[in-house]
Amino acid sequence: MQVQLSHPARTVEVKGPKKVKELLRELNLVVEAHLVIKGDDLVTEDELLYDKDQIEIRPVISGGSPLTPHPLRLTDSR
């Protein structure tokens, strides 16, 4: 599936099928700091995503980018 990311804007290809929470973990992103949008719709962590899906992962934290290299980089340890 095509996954659009922000900060900086880029697109990555990820193999499906995969649950939202697995996709976020694979990309080293935390649920609390992101929204996952499939087409125009928000999807929950347990939603299964397929290769044909267009996905946007949108950061929600204002005041800078949670994706910039930083000693406190957010990782999902669950």
Place this chain on the structure above:
Amino acid sequence: MNCTKCKTKAVIGLPRHNAAFCKDCFNGFVHDQVARAIKSEKMFGKKDRILVAVSGGKDSLALWDILLKLGYRADALYVNLGIGTYSEQSYAKVTKFAEAVAASHGATLHLHTVEQEAGAGIKELAQLIHRPTCSTCGTIKRYRFNHVAIEQDYDVMATGHNLDDEAARLLGNVLHWQEEYLDKQGPSLPASVDGFAKKVKPLYRLSERELAAYAVLNRIDYIVEECPMAKGSKILQYKEVLTRLETESPGTKQMFYWGFLEKQSKKQPTATTMTEKDRAVLHPCTSCSQPTTAEVCSYCKMMARARMESPR
């Protein structure tokens, strides 16, 4: 995952409330949280005129949307900071929302352009007066919002500060033991002296993620890119730490900030004390008449220095 209330398919899970919601029930949840904040903090009533500070970001546009949908009389002010394409894009988002949504509620958008008054955008202005950009921006925004609120007889000024903003700010103040700032960390600050508008933060019960979700679900087109001047800011570092804690223990942010508010409310009648304190130290600026602790307020000092340093 199904909606906790109506059992249809959920669009968002909220671990801190141990709940999940469909679009309609989530909108109801968001509106309830804002209504609760307004009532419990005695922010304003249905007859009051509210001035919302909008930036083109998710929080301020969501706040304007929510207040209008709840039936409040809410206009907005946008301050164009002159940060190249970022300001152009954010202004486009604000005008789009004003025309497509706010106008149908009879609401007005006011505009202030920094470049028109200061002769330069915020970045150039900050360089000219040798001050950090974010602090220059803060001084200008606070001054301009208060100025328009007072000049145009608004009863209250509302900003889009959310739970993450307030928890991060509290963490910063506690880490540096800046106790003098804690009194002003409440979501409702009174119009303590003539020339100061009442200031409220109706979104303090909602997280950043919840507000982004509200904007997406309600097709509010906001600027996703962050202000290029804010990168690497301290407040972002505090937000990241709190978000990591929230991930491990849902509810941490609200326990931290709401717990602080509860303790503050038991400690003293904040509004009275703050009003008394302000009245003791504030007097009109000799240049513009807005309240200040000095002879000339920081905004007028900044503008005078910019004029002096200006190459023109």
